[in-house]
Amino acid sequence: MDTSLFSTFVAILLLVVLVYISLVYLFSPKYDPREPPVISSLIPYVGHILGLLRYGQRYFEILSARNNLPIYTLQTLNKRTYVVNSADLVTAVERNEKTIAFFPFVFSLAPRVFDIAPDSKAMALIKYNIDGKIVGKEGKVGVAHETHKAMHREMAPGPNLDRMDRAMLGTLAPFLDEWAIEGGWEGGLFEWIRPRFTVASTEAIYGKRNPIRLRPELAEAFWDFEKDFTMILLGLYPKYTARRGFAGRRKLHQAINDYFDRGDHKYGLGVIKARHDAVINNGGTTDDVARFEIGDLIGVLVNATPTFFWMLLTIYSDPALLEEIRTEVSTVMTTTQPSSIGNAKRKHEIDITLLEPKCPLLLSAYRELLRHRTQSSSSRWIVTDTLIADQYLLKKDSVLMVPGALIHADPIWGPDRKEYNPRRFLKNNPTASTTATSRMGGGQEKSAKVHPGAYRAWGGGQTLCPGRFFATAEITAAVAMVVARFEIEPVDGKGRKVKWTFPKVDGNRVASSIHPPSEDVRVRVTEREGSRGEEWWFRFADTME
Numbered sequence: 001m002d003t004s005l006f007s008t009f010v011a012i013l014l015l016v017v018l019v020y021i022s023l024v025y026l027f028s029p030k031y032d033p034r035e036p037p038v039i040s041s042l043i044p045y046v047g048h049i050l051g052l053l054r055y056g057q058r059y060f061e062i063l064s065a066r067n068n069l070p071i072y073t074l075q076t077l078n079k080r081t082y083v084v085n086s087a088d089l090v091t092a093v094e095r096n097e098k099t100i101a102f103f104p105f106v107f108s109l110a111p112r113v114f115d116i117a118p119d120s121k122a123m124a125l126i127k128y129n130i131d132g133k134i135v136g137k138e139g140k141v142g143v144a145h146e147t148h149k150a151m152h153r154e155m156a157p158g159p160n161l162d163r164m165d166r167a168m169l170g171t172l173a174p175f176l177d178e179w180a181i182e183g184g185w186e187g188g189l190f191e192w193i194r195p196r197f198t199v200a201s202t203e204a205i206y207g208k209r210n211p212i213r214l215r216p217e218l219a220e221a222f223w224d225f226e227k228d229f230t231m232i233l234l235g236l237y238p239k240y241t242a243r244r245g246f247a248g249r250r251k252l253h254q255a256i257n258d259y260f261d262r263g264d265h266k267y268g269l270g271v272i273k274a275r276h277d278a279v280i281n282n283g284g285t286t287d288d289v290a291r292f293e294i295g296d297l298i299g300v301l302v303n304a305t306p307t308f309f310w311m312l313l314t315i316y317s318d319p320a321l322l323e324e325i326r327t328e329v330s331t332v333m334t335t336t337q338p339s340s341i342g343n344a345k346r347k348h349e350i351d352i353t354l355l356e357p358k359c360p361l362l363l364s365a366y367r368e369l370l371r372h373r374t375q376s377s378s379s380r381w382i383v384t385d386t387l388i389a390d391q392y393l394l395k396k397d398s399v400l401m402v403p404g405a406l407i408h409a410d411p412i413w414g415p416d417r418k419e420y421n422p423r424r425f426l427k428n429n430p431t432a433s434t435t436a437t438s439r440m441g442g443g444q445e446k447s448a449k450v451h452p453g454a455y456r457a458w459g460g461g462q463t464l465c466p467g468r469f470f471a472t473a474e475i476t477a478a479v480a481m482v483v484a485r486f487e488i489e490p491v492d493g494k495g496r497k498v499k500w501t502f503p504k505v506d507g508n509r510v511a512s513s514i515h516p517p518s519e520d521v522r523v524r525v526t527e528r529e530g531s532r533g534e535e536w537w538f539r540f541a542d543t544m545e
């Protein structure tokens, strides 16, 4: 490079640096002294974005470990994000759900999640007003709000939930028979679980005309979408940058549209019908309804499926835990001898209504798995300036995040908070949570009272997971049947037994709170001695027809 070219290059570089520094100085946000302390990054405005892109949710853990603050502020471009790092403040946040609201997020992400135009009628249906309250067309309470409430009502313990349990587990049980083959079944555990859990779980919401059972390739379409969800949310031409996910969603959307057009939703969960009617009555189409359905599918599938996988791995890799849980499960099983009129084989039934009262270790191991592996953040929008805990001022139009993993690392959980302790939620354990809910809701009065903001596995406040009772029933019942019926051992590609190794999680999956494994675990599954070739079924609640 000759000298004059070099000097020009240096001059331009200096100019760029000067302009950048002046801009940073000129546009430096002014903070109110009551706002949470600011954690700066080496590269102003984009440093934290780069950190999040590189580490995902773990970035919050890194920052929190370095700074030890109950709440802090991150400045990114023209937005500030407050990150809550203490169980105490979670309760303060949830007390202000009108001004620290969730719905503005639904609205801002809706066009990308549902693939609808920002100015479409479908968007008008989920519009929110400035208080964070959802309003539909002409100020009527809108579709999202209606179905939000309906979902909580319907999935609470009662006959509807029993129907869901029956549909899901009744579909899953015959799949488990695939493992009951001569010489045992061998293959990738997650690869086996994923499509089957998808079909069985969606049976609970769509009923006997479940489009995903009728066309099982739709299960793969959903997981393609889930894998590409980050790119889809980024919204940079996802049709090209997230091809498979984009195409998968379209396939699902068309199939679900047909499901509604055929009227098959009359066999589905009430909330599916309620949303359909709310959309249509407000001037929307079945196409809109079908697009919104991707939200249900995310809720039903993304966490429960990997949780089932991690539960099996966790229990089978610990022989003592496995034996104890088997002993518990044996108390909720009844075995009927073969009879000349009815069954030709012995029949074992697992009573799902007894899992909660009689299998405390199974339930505790499950709640603890969720505590230990939760990776989601609850996100909120600050609608008006809000003071929380009489101390921290949160400024209008900022974002607030409650990363579950941070709250689960709160000292409130005791010195072993970083460990997986399957007994943590047993009645006499002082670090049990008050908010760990289960099918019968029994977690609350049975556990020692701890902090109500400390357990974030189900989110909380406005976005408390409505599917938590169903998830608990389906996962613990499915695990109970597997442990009672099968041996599972890890094997190499040649079928030789190897040691259990836990794969890493695939952390780049923003849709999920419990992430899937980054690679599969190869296993051999064989029926246990003493009950080979016999029948297995679940016994459900008596509230049914």
Ligand code: HEM
Pocket: 148, 151, 295, 296, 299, 300, 301, 303, 304, 307, 370, 376, 377, 378, 379, 456, 457, 458, 459, 460, 462, 463, 464, 465, 466, 467, 468, 470, 471, 513, 514
């Ligand atoms: C182990 C399984 C599950 C876990 C760990 C889990 C966790 C969560 C969490 C953390 C949230 C809150 C997200 C946020 O704050 O932004 C949530 C919301 C939600 N979950 Fe679950 N969930 C599970 C299973 C289910 C199931 C089986 C269903 C449906 C049958 C379901 C339906 C939903 C829905 C619809 C929402 C959104 C609620 C809303 O927008 O108000 N979840 N879940």
